[in-house]
Amino acid sequence: MLTVESLKKSYDDTAGRRSRRPGNEGTRVYAVGGVDFEVHDGELFTLLGPSGCGKTTTLRSVAGLERPTEGRVTLGGRVLFDAEQGINMRANRRGLGMVFQSYAIWPHMTVFKNVSFPLEVLPRTKRPGRREIEERVEQVLDVIELGAYASRPATKLSGGQQQRLALGRALVTRPELMLLDEPLSNLDAKLRETMRFELKRLQRELNLTAIYVTHDQSEALVMSNRIAVMNQGRIEQIGKPREIYTKPATRFVAEFIGTSNFMEAKVVSVDGREVRVDTAHGPLVAGEVDKAPAVGDTVMISIRPECVDLSPERRGNVPNEWSGQVLTRAFLGDVVDHIVGVGDLEIRNRSNPNLSIPPGTEVHFSVAPDKVTLVPVD
CATH class of the missing domain: 3.40.50.300 (P-loop containing nucleotide triphosphate hydrolases)
Structure with a gap:
Protein backbone atom coordinates (compact mmCIF):
# COMPACT_ATOMS: atom_id res chain seq x y z
CA MET A 1 0.00 0.00 0.00
CA ALA A 254 17.52 -5.35 22.91
CA GLU A 255 18.20 -2.43 25.28
CA PHE A 256 15.40 -0.19 24.05
CA ILE A 257 12.65 -2.84 23.99
CA GLY A 258 12.19 -3.91 27.59
CA THR A 259 15.09 -4.90 29.85
CA SER A 260 17.92 -7.34 29.14
CA ASN A 261 20.94 -8.91 30.77
CA PHE A 262 24.02 -8.51 28.55
CA MET A 263 27.39 -10.24 28.55
CA GLU A 264 30.11 -10.75 25.98
CA ALA A 265 30.93 -14.29 24.85
CA LYS A 266 33.05 -16.25 22.38
CA VAL A 267 31.59 -18.98 20.18
CA VAL A 268 33.22 -22.37 20.86
CA SER A 269 31.02 -24.70 18.79
CA VAL A 270 28.08 -24.66 16.38
CA ASP A 271 25.82 -27.69 15.90
CA GLY A 272 22.92 -26.85 13.55
CA ARG A 273 20.87 -24.20 15.35
CA GLU A 274 22.59 -24.81 18.69
CA VAL A 275 25.55 -22.62 19.62
CA ARG A 276 27.85 -23.07 22.61
CA VAL A 277 29.68 -20.05 23.96
CA ASP A 278 32.12 -19.22 26.75
CA THR A 279 31.67 -16.15 28.92
CA ALA A 280 33.89 -14.75 31.66
CA HIS A 281 31.50 -16.34 34.18
CA GLY A 282 30.86 -19.75 32.62
CA PRO A 283 29.58 -21.57 29.52
CA LEU A 284 26.14 -21.12 27.96
CA VAL A 285 24.14 -22.91 25.28
CA ALA A 286 21.93 -20.97 22.87
CA GLY A 287 19.30 -22.97 20.99
CA GLU A 288 16.98 -22.17 18.07
CA VAL A 289 19.49 -19.67 16.65
CA ASP A 290 18.25 -18.32 13.30
CA LYS A 291 21.65 -17.27 11.97
CA ALA A 292 24.55 -19.12 13.57
CA PRO A 293 27.87 -17.28 13.93
CA ALA A 294 31.22 -18.88 13.17
CA VAL A 295 33.41 -20.59 15.76
CA GLY A 296 35.71 -18.01 17.32
CA ASP A 297 33.32 -15.09 16.76
CA THR A 298 32.70 -12.65 19.60
CA VAL A 299 28.99 -12.16 20.27
CA MET A 300 26.80 -10.35 22.77
CA ILE A 301 24.46 -12.49 24.88
CA SER A 302 21.02 -11.04 25.66
CA ILE A 303 18.76 -12.68 28.25
CA ARG A 304 15.41 -11.21 29.31
CA PRO A 305 14.86 -11.03 33.12
CA GLU A 306 11.63 -13.06 32.95
CA CYS A 307 13.58 -15.89 31.26
CA VAL A 308 15.90 -16.26 34.27
CA ASP A 309 14.52 -19.13 36.39
CA LEU A 310 15.56 -18.51 40.01
CA SER A 311 15.68 -21.23 42.69
CA PRO A 312 17.04 -21.46 46.25
CA GLU A 313 18.18 -25.01 45.48
CA ARG A 314 20.50 -26.43 42.86
CA ARG A 315 18.71 -28.68 40.37
CA GLY A 316 21.69 -29.98 38.42
CA ASN A 317 19.72 -31.48 35.54
CA VAL A 318 18.96 -28.26 33.66
CA PRO A 319 21.11 -26.44 31.05
CA ASN A 320 22.72 -23.08 31.67
CA GLU A 321 22.59 -23.31 35.47
CA TRP A 322 24.72 -20.82 37.41
CA SER A 323 25.09 -19.94 41.09
CA GLY A 324 25.11 -16.51 42.68
CA GLN A 325 23.94 -14.37 45.57
CA VAL A 326 20.88 -12.12 45.76
CA LEU A 327 22.15 -8.54 46.04
CA THR A 328 18.79 -6.79 46.21
CA ARG A 329 15.11 -7.26 45.42
CA ALA A 330 12.22 -4.96 44.54
CA PHE A 331 8.49 -5.64 44.88
CA LEU A 332 6.67 -4.13 41.87
CA GLY A 333 3.15 -5.39 42.54
CA ASP A 334 2.61 -7.99 39.85
CA VAL A 335 6.29 -9.09 39.83
CA VAL A 336 9.39 -9.15 42.01
CA ASP A 337 12.78 -8.20 40.58
CA HIS A 338 15.91 -9.82 42.03
CA ILE A 339 19.45 -8.70 41.25
CA VAL A 340 21.80 -11.69 41.51
CA GLY A 341 25.57 -11.23 41.69
CA VAL A 342 27.82 -13.68 39.85
CA GLY A 343 31.34 -12.43 40.49
CA ASP A 344 31.34 -8.85 39.19
CA LEU A 345 28.32 -9.56 36.94
CA GLU A 346 24.77 -8.61 37.95
CA ILE A 347 21.87 -10.65 36.55
CA ARG A 348 18.32 -9.36 36.78
CA ASN A 349 15.52 -11.87 37.39
CA ARG A 350 11.81 -11.09 37.16
CA SER A 351 9.57 -13.52 39.04
CA ASN A 352 6.05 -14.11 40.23
CA PRO A 353 5.52 -12.17 43.50
CA ASN A 354 5.10 -15.50 45.32
CA LEU A 355 8.89 -15.87 45.00
CA SER A 356 10.72 -13.30 47.10
CA ILE A 357 14.27 -14.14 48.23
CA PRO A 358 16.05 -11.91 50.77
CA PRO A 359 19.34 -10.21 49.88
CA GLY A 360 22.41 -12.22 50.89
CA THR A 361 20.81 -15.57 50.02
CA GLU A 362 22.82 -18.01 47.91
CA VAL A 363 20.71 -19.01 44.88
CA HIS A 364 20.87 -20.93 41.63
CA PHE A 365 19.38 -19.81 38.35
CA SER A 366 19.03 -21.23 34.87
CA VAL A 367 18.03 -20.08 31.40
CA ALA A 368 16.47 -22.28 28.72
CA PRO A 369 18.72 -22.40 25.61
CA ASP A 370 15.99 -21.01 23.34
CA LYS A 371 15.81 -17.92 25.60
CA VAL A 372 19.50 -17.10 25.11
CA THR A 373 19.73 -14.59 22.26
CA LEU A 374 22.94 -13.93 20.32
CA VAL A 375 23.35 -10.32 19.25
CA PRO A 376 26.13 -9.33 16.81
CA VAL A 377 28.79 -7.10 18.33
CA ASP A 378 28.55 -3.63 16.75
Whole structure:
Protein backbone atom coordinates (compact mmCIF):
# COMPACT_ATOMS: atom_id res chain seq x y z
CA MET A 1 0.00 0.00 0.00
CA LEU A 2 2.59 2.57 1.16
CA THR A 3 6.20 2.28 0.06
CA VAL A 4 9.00 4.46 1.41
CA GLU A 5 12.33 4.14 -0.38
CA SER A 6 15.73 5.58 0.59
CA LEU A 7 14.10 8.48 2.45
CA LYS A 8 16.49 11.11 3.76
CA LYS A 9 15.92 14.46 5.41
CA SER A 10 18.86 16.72 6.18
CA TYR A 11 19.33 20.19 7.63
CA ASP A 12 22.17 22.64 7.29
CA ASP A 13 24.34 22.78 10.40
CA THR A 14 24.20 26.57 10.46
CA ALA A 15 25.22 26.82 14.12
CA GLY A 16 28.26 24.68 13.41
CA ARG A 17 29.08 26.76 10.33
CA ARG A 18 29.14 30.01 12.32
CA SER A 19 31.59 28.49 14.78
CA ARG A 20 34.03 27.54 12.02
CA ARG A 21 36.46 29.68 10.06
CA PRO A 22 35.11 31.84 7.22
CA GLY A 23 34.64 29.90 4.00
CA ASN A 24 33.92 26.59 5.73
CA GLU A 25 30.75 25.09 4.27
CA GLY A 26 29.76 23.38 7.50
CA THR A 27 28.09 19.98 7.56
CA ARG A 28 24.65 18.53 6.89
CA VAL A 29 22.76 17.01 9.78
CA TYR A 30 20.51 14.08 8.85
CA ALA A 31 17.32 13.75 10.87
CA VAL A 32 16.45 10.77 8.66
CA GLY A 33 19.45 8.99 7.16
CA GLY A 34 17.92 6.66 4.57
CA VAL A 35 14.93 4.53 5.59
CA ASP A 36 13.02 1.91 3.62
CA PHE A 37 9.76 0.23 4.62
CA GLU A 38 6.36 -0.85 3.35
CA VAL A 39 2.97 -0.64 5.06
CA HIS A 40 0.42 -3.25 4.01
CA ASP A 41 -3.36 -2.87 3.70
CA GLY A 42 -5.14 -3.06 7.06
CA GLU A 43 -1.87 -2.94 9.00
CA LEU A 44 -0.93 -0.81 11.98
CA PHE A 45 2.77 -0.14 11.40
CA THR A 46 4.65 1.55 14.24
CA LEU A 47 7.75 3.74 14.09
CA LEU A 48 9.32 3.28 17.53
CA GLY A 49 12.37 4.97 18.96
CA PRO A 50 13.74 7.53 21.43
CA SER A 51 13.33 11.27 21.05
CA GLY A 52 15.37 12.63 18.15
CA CYS A 53 15.61 9.32 16.27
CA GLY A 54 13.74 10.65 13.20
CA LYS A 55 10.38 8.90 13.57
CA THR A 56 8.21 12.04 13.54
CA THR A 57 10.24 13.56 10.69
CA THR A 58 9.62 10.36 8.71
CA LEU A 59 5.88 10.57 9.43
CA ARG A 60 5.73 14.26 8.48
CA SER A 61 7.58 13.48 5.24
CA VAL A 62 4.90 10.92 4.35
CA ALA A 63 2.21 13.45 5.26
CA GLY A 64 3.73 16.17 3.09
CA LEU A 65 4.48 18.46 6.04
CA GLU A 66 8.24 18.06 5.49
CA ARG A 67 10.05 18.00 2.15
CA PRO A 68 12.61 15.17 2.20
CA THR A 69 16.09 15.69 0.80
CA GLU A 70 16.15 12.36 -1.04
CA GLY A 71 13.95 9.33 -1.63
CA ARG A 72 10.56 8.29 -2.94
CA VAL A 73 7.14 7.81 -1.33
CA THR A 74 4.26 6.05 -3.11
CA LEU A 75 0.75 5.22 -1.92
CA GLY A 76 -1.41 2.75 -3.80
CA GLY A 77 0.35 3.46 -7.09
CA ARG A 78 0.32 7.25 -6.62
CA VAL A 79 3.68 8.99 -6.30
CA LEU A 80 3.50 11.37 -3.35
CA PHE A 81 7.15 12.35 -3.44
CA ASP A 82 10.09 11.65 -5.70
CA ALA A 83 13.28 13.68 -5.27
CA GLU A 84 14.77 12.66 -8.62
CA GLN A 85 11.63 13.49 -10.61
CA GLY A 86 10.90 16.65 -8.61
CA ILE A 87 7.48 15.43 -7.47
CA ASN A 88 6.14 16.71 -4.15
CA MET A 89 2.36 16.43 -3.87
CA ARG A 90 0.80 19.00 -1.54
CA ALA A 91 -0.31 17.68 1.85
CA ASN A 92 -4.01 18.49 1.27
CA ARG A 93 -4.00 16.46 -1.96
CA ARG A 94 -2.49 13.29 -0.52
CA GLY A 95 -5.76 12.06 0.97
CA LEU A 96 -4.26 11.15 4.35
CA GLY A 97 -5.77 11.47 7.81
CA MET A 98 -3.56 12.70 10.64
CA VAL A 99 -3.93 12.80 14.42
CA PHE A 100 -1.35 14.95 16.16
CA GLN A 101 0.17 14.75 19.63
CA SER A 102 -2.03 17.68 20.66
CA TYR A 103 -5.62 16.96 19.64
CA ALA A 104 -6.13 20.49 18.20
CA ILE A 105 -9.84 20.35 19.05
CA TRP A 106 -11.67 23.49 17.94
CA PRO A 107 -12.98 24.81 21.27
CA HIS A 108 -15.72 27.01 19.80
CA MET A 109 -17.39 24.08 17.98
CA THR A 110 -19.57 21.24 19.14
CA VAL A 111 -18.51 17.62 18.83
CA PHE A 112 -20.61 17.27 15.66
CA LYS A 113 -19.13 20.40 14.04
CA ASN A 114 -15.57 19.31 14.90
CA VAL A 115 -16.08 16.09 12.93
CA SER A 116 -18.03 17.63 10.05
CA PHE A 117 -15.62 20.53 9.49
CA PRO A 118 -13.09 18.62 7.29
CA LEU A 119 -15.95 17.71 4.91
CA GLU A 120 -17.43 21.20 4.89
CA VAL A 121 -14.18 22.84 3.76
CA LEU A 122 -13.55 20.48 0.85
CA PRO A 123 -13.55 22.07 -2.63
CA ARG A 124 -17.08 22.40 -3.96
CA THR A 125 -16.51 19.71 -6.60
CA LYS A 126 -15.53 17.15 -3.94
CA ARG A 127 -17.75 18.30 -1.08
CA PRO A 128 -20.57 15.87 -0.17
CA GLY A 129 -24.13 17.16 0.13
CA ARG A 130 -25.42 18.28 3.52
CA ARG A 131 -27.41 15.10 4.06
CA GLU A 132 -24.41 12.90 3.24
CA ILE A 133 -22.22 14.94 5.58
CA GLU A 134 -24.71 14.41 8.41
CA GLU A 135 -24.88 10.67 7.73
CA ARG A 136 -21.10 10.27 7.61
CA VAL A 137 -20.57 12.28 10.81
CA GLU A 138 -23.24 10.27 12.64
CA GLN A 139 -21.63 7.02 11.49
CA VAL A 140 -18.21 8.12 12.72
CA LEU A 141 -19.58 9.35 16.06
CA ASP A 142 -21.24 5.98 16.59
CA VAL A 143 -17.99 4.17 15.80
CA ILE A 144 -15.98 6.26 18.30
CA GLU A 145 -18.87 6.05 20.80
CA LEU A 146 -19.52 9.79 20.99
CA GLY A 147 -22.97 9.82 19.36
CA ALA A 148 -24.62 10.88 22.61
CA TYR A 149 -22.32 13.90 22.83
CA ALA A 150 -22.88 15.34 19.34
CA SER A 151 -24.27 18.66 20.56
CA ARG A 152 -21.86 19.05 23.48
CA PRO A 153 -19.07 21.68 23.29
CA ALA A 154 -15.81 19.90 22.49
CA THR A 155 -14.10 21.40 25.54
CA LYS A 156 -16.56 19.62 27.83
CA LEU A 157 -15.19 16.20 26.91
CA SER A 158 -12.69 14.19 28.96
CA GLY A 159 -9.14 13.63 27.71
CA GLY A 160 -9.95 10.20 26.34
CA GLN A 161 -13.07 11.49 24.61
CA GLN A 162 -11.13 14.36 23.03
CA GLN A 163 -8.59 11.84 21.75
CA ARG A 164 -11.39 9.84 20.12
CA LEU A 165 -12.87 13.04 18.71
CA ALA A 166 -9.55 13.90 17.04
CA LEU A 167 -9.51 10.39 15.58
CA GLY A 168 -13.10 10.73 14.36
CA ARG A 169 -12.30 14.02 12.63
CA ALA A 170 -9.55 12.25 10.68
CA LEU A 171 -11.74 9.21 9.93
CA VAL A 172 -14.66 11.14 8.47
CA THR A 173 -12.73 11.92 5.28
CA ARG A 174 -12.21 8.16 4.72
CA PRO A 175 -8.46 8.41 4.16
CA GLU A 176 -6.41 5.70 2.48
CA LEU A 177 -3.84 5.96 5.25
CA MET A 178 -3.99 7.21 8.85
CA LEU A 179 -0.97 8.88 10.44
CA LEU A 180 -0.88 9.02 14.24
CA ASP A 181 1.85 11.02 15.95
CA GLU A 182 1.98 9.98 19.64
CA PRO A 183 -1.77 10.58 20.08
CA LEU A 184 -1.88 9.15 23.63
CA SER A 185 1.06 11.03 25.13
CA ASN A 186 -1.14 13.66 26.83
CA LEU A 187 -3.24 11.11 28.74
CA ASP A 188 -2.60 9.85 32.26
CA ALA A 189 -1.14 6.35 32.61
CA LYS A 190 -4.41 4.52 33.36
CA LEU A 191 -6.38 6.18 30.58
CA ARG A 192 -3.49 5.72 28.18
CA GLU A 193 -3.55 1.97 28.80
CA THR A 194 -7.30 1.85 28.17
CA MET A 195 -7.04 3.89 24.98
CA ARG A 196 -4.38 1.55 23.54
CA PHE A 197 -6.96 -1.22 23.36
CA GLU A 198 -9.66 1.20 22.17
CA LEU A 199 -7.52 2.41 19.28
CA LYS A 200 -6.54 -1.13 18.36
CA ARG A 201 -10.22 -2.16 18.39
CA LEU A 202 -11.16 0.70 16.05
CA GLN A 203 -8.24 -0.06 13.74
CA ARG A 204 -9.29 -3.70 13.43
CA GLU A 205 -13.03 -3.06 13.10
CA LEU A 206 -12.55 -0.42 10.40
CA ASN A 207 -9.64 -2.27 8.73
CA LEU A 208 -7.60 0.93 8.90
CA THR A 209 -4.14 1.17 7.43
CA ALA A 210 -2.10 3.30 9.80
CA ILE A 211 1.40 4.47 10.71
CA TYR A 212 1.75 5.03 14.44
CA VAL A 213 4.63 6.98 15.99
CA THR A 214 5.59 6.45 19.63
CA HIS A 215 8.55 6.24 22.01
CA ASP A 216 6.57 3.97 24.36
CA GLN A 217 7.70 0.34 23.97
CA SER A 218 4.64 -1.11 25.72
CA GLU A 219 2.33 0.87 23.47
CA ALA A 220 4.11 -0.41 20.37
CA LEU A 221 4.06 -4.04 21.54
CA VAL A 222 0.33 -3.93 22.38
CA MET A 223 -0.95 -2.17 19.28
CA SER A 224 1.28 -3.01 16.33
CA ASN A 225 1.12 -5.57 13.56
CA ARG A 226 4.75 -4.72 12.80
CA ILE A 227 7.30 -2.40 14.38
CA ALA A 228 10.22 -0.48 12.89
CA VAL A 229 12.74 0.39 15.62
CA MET A 230 14.57 3.61 14.74
CA ASN A 231 17.85 4.98 16.04
CA GLN A 232 19.77 8.05 14.88
CA GLY A 233 17.73 8.45 11.71
CA ARG A 234 17.89 4.82 10.60
CA ILE A 235 15.84 1.67 11.04
CA GLU A 236 17.61 -0.96 13.15
CA GLN A 237 15.01 -3.72 12.79
CA ILE A 238 11.53 -4.34 11.37
CA GLY A 239 9.41 -7.21 12.62
CA LYS A 240 6.36 -8.40 14.49
CA PRO A 241 6.20 -7.38 18.18
CA ARG A 242 7.08 -10.85 19.50
CA GLU A 243 9.98 -11.14 17.04
CA ILE A 244 11.34 -7.72 17.98
CA TYR A 245 11.18 -8.59 21.68
CA THR A 246 12.50 -12.16 21.60
CA LYS A 247 14.95 -11.90 18.69
CA PRO A 248 16.49 -8.40 18.74
CA ALA A 249 18.82 -7.86 15.79
CA THR A 250 21.10 -5.35 17.54
CA ARG A 251 22.09 -4.40 21.06
CA PHE A 252 20.21 -1.12 20.72
CA VAL A 253 16.94 -2.97 20.00
CA ALA A 254 17.52 -5.35 22.91
CA GLU A 255 18.20 -2.43 25.28
CA PHE A 256 15.40 -0.19 24.05
CA ILE A 257 12.65 -2.84 23.99
CA GLY A 258 12.19 -3.91 27.59
CA THR A 259 15.09 -4.90 29.85
CA SER A 260 17.92 -7.34 29.14
CA ASN A 261 20.94 -8.91 30.77
CA PHE A 262 24.02 -8.51 28.55
CA MET A 263 27.39 -10.24 28.55
CA GLU A 264 30.11 -10.75 25.98
CA ALA A 265 30.93 -14.29 24.85
CA LYS A 266 33.05 -16.25 22.38
CA VAL A 267 31.59 -18.98 20.18
CA VAL A 268 33.22 -22.37 20.86
CA SER A 269 31.02 -24.70 18.79
CA VAL A 270 28.08 -24.66 16.38
CA ASP A 271 25.82 -27.69 15.90
CA GLY A 272 22.92 -26.85 13.55
CA ARG A 273 20.87 -24.20 15.35
CA GLU A 274 22.59 -24.81 18.69
CA VAL A 275 25.55 -22.62 19.62
CA ARG A 276 27.85 -23.07 22.61
CA VAL A 277 29.68 -20.05 23.96
CA ASP A 278 32.12 -19.22 26.75
CA THR A 279 31.67 -16.15 28.92
CA ALA A 280 33.89 -14.75 31.66
CA HIS A 281 31.50 -16.34 34.18
CA GLY A 282 30.86 -19.75 32.62
CA PRO A 283 29.58 -21.57 29.52
CA LEU A 284 26.14 -21.12 27.96
CA VAL A 285 24.14 -22.91 25.28
CA ALA A 286 21.93 -20.97 22.87
CA GLY A 287 19.30 -22.97 20.99
CA GLU A 288 16.98 -22.17 18.07
CA VAL A 289 19.49 -19.67 16.65
CA ASP A 290 18.25 -18.32 13.30
CA LYS A 291 21.65 -17.27 11.97
CA ALA A 292 24.55 -19.12 13.57
CA PRO A 293 27.87 -17.28 13.93
CA ALA A 294 31.22 -18.88 13.17
CA VAL A 295 33.41 -20.59 15.76
CA GLY A 296 35.71 -18.01 17.32
CA ASP A 297 33.32 -15.09 16.76
CA THR A 298 32.70 -12.65 19.60
CA VAL A 299 28.99 -12.16 20.27
CA MET A 300 26.80 -10.35 22.77
CA ILE A 301 24.46 -12.49 24.88
CA SER A 302 21.02 -11.04 25.66
CA ILE A 303 18.76 -12.68 28.25
CA ARG A 304 15.41 -11.21 29.31
CA PRO A 305 14.86 -11.03 33.12
CA GLU A 306 11.63 -13.06 32.95
CA CYS A 307 13.58 -15.89 31.26
CA VAL A 308 15.90 -16.26 34.27
CA ASP A 309 14.52 -19.13 36.39
CA LEU A 310 15.56 -18.51 40.01
CA SER A 311 15.68 -21.23 42.69
CA PRO A 312 17.04 -21.46 46.25
CA GLU A 313 18.18 -25.01 45.48
CA ARG A 314 20.50 -26.43 42.86
CA ARG A 315 18.71 -28.68 40.37
CA GLY A 316 21.69 -29.98 38.42
CA ASN A 317 19.72 -31.48 35.54
CA VAL A 318 18.96 -28.26 33.66
CA PRO A 319 21.11 -26.44 31.05
CA ASN A 320 22.72 -23.08 31.67
CA GLU A 321 22.59 -23.31 35.47
CA TRP A 322 24.72 -20.82 37.41
CA SER A 323 25.09 -19.94 41.09
CA GLY A 324 25.11 -16.51 42.68
CA GLN A 325 23.94 -14.37 45.57
CA VAL A 326 20.88 -12.12 45.76
CA LEU A 327 22.15 -8.54 46.04
CA THR A 328 18.79 -6.79 46.21
CA ARG A 329 15.11 -7.26 45.42
CA ALA A 330 12.22 -4.96 44.54
CA PHE A 331 8.49 -5.64 44.88
CA LEU A 332 6.67 -4.13 41.87
CA GLY A 333 3.15 -5.39 42.54
CA ASP A 334 2.61 -7.99 39.85
CA VAL A 335 6.29 -9.09 39.83
CA VAL A 336 9.39 -9.15 42.01
CA ASP A 337 12.78 -8.20 40.58
CA HIS A 338 15.91 -9.82 42.03
CA ILE A 339 19.45 -8.70 41.25
CA VAL A 340 21.80 -11.69 41.51
CA GLY A 341 25.57 -11.23 41.69
CA VAL A 342 27.82 -13.68 39.85
CA GLY A 343 31.34 -12.43 40.49
CA ASP A 344 31.34 -8.85 39.19
CA LEU A 345 28.32 -9.56 36.94
CA GLU A 346 24.77 -8.61 37.95
CA ILE A 347 21.87 -10.65 36.55
CA ARG A 348 18.32 -9.36 36.78
CA ASN A 349 15.52 -11.87 37.39
CA ARG A 350 11.81 -11.09 37.16
CA SER A 351 9.57 -13.52 39.04
CA ASN A 352 6.05 -14.11 40.23
CA PRO A 353 5.52 -12.17 43.50
CA ASN A 354 5.10 -15.50 45.32
CA LEU A 355 8.89 -15.87 45.00
CA SER A 356 10.72 -13.30 47.10
CA ILE A 357 14.27 -14.14 48.23
CA PRO A 358 16.05 -11.91 50.77
CA PRO A 359 19.34 -10.21 49.88
CA GLY A 360 22.41 -12.22 50.89
CA THR A 361 20.81 -15.57 50.02
CA GLU A 362 22.82 -18.01 47.91
CA VAL A 363 20.71 -19.01 44.88
CA HIS A 364 20.87 -20.93 41.63
CA PHE A 365 19.38 -19.81 38.35
CA SER A 366 19.03 -21.23 34.87
CA VAL A 367 18.03 -20.08 31.40
CA ALA A 368 16.47 -22.28 28.72
CA PRO A 369 18.72 -22.40 25.61
CA ASP A 370 15.99 -21.01 23.34
CA LYS A 371 15.81 -17.92 25.60
CA VAL A 372 19.50 -17.10 25.11
CA THR A 373 19.73 -14.59 22.26
CA LEU A 374 22.94 -13.93 20.32
CA VAL A 375 23.35 -10.32 19.25
CA PRO A 376 26.13 -9.33 16.81
CA VAL A 377 28.79 -7.10 18.33
CA ASP A 378 28.55 -3.63 16.75
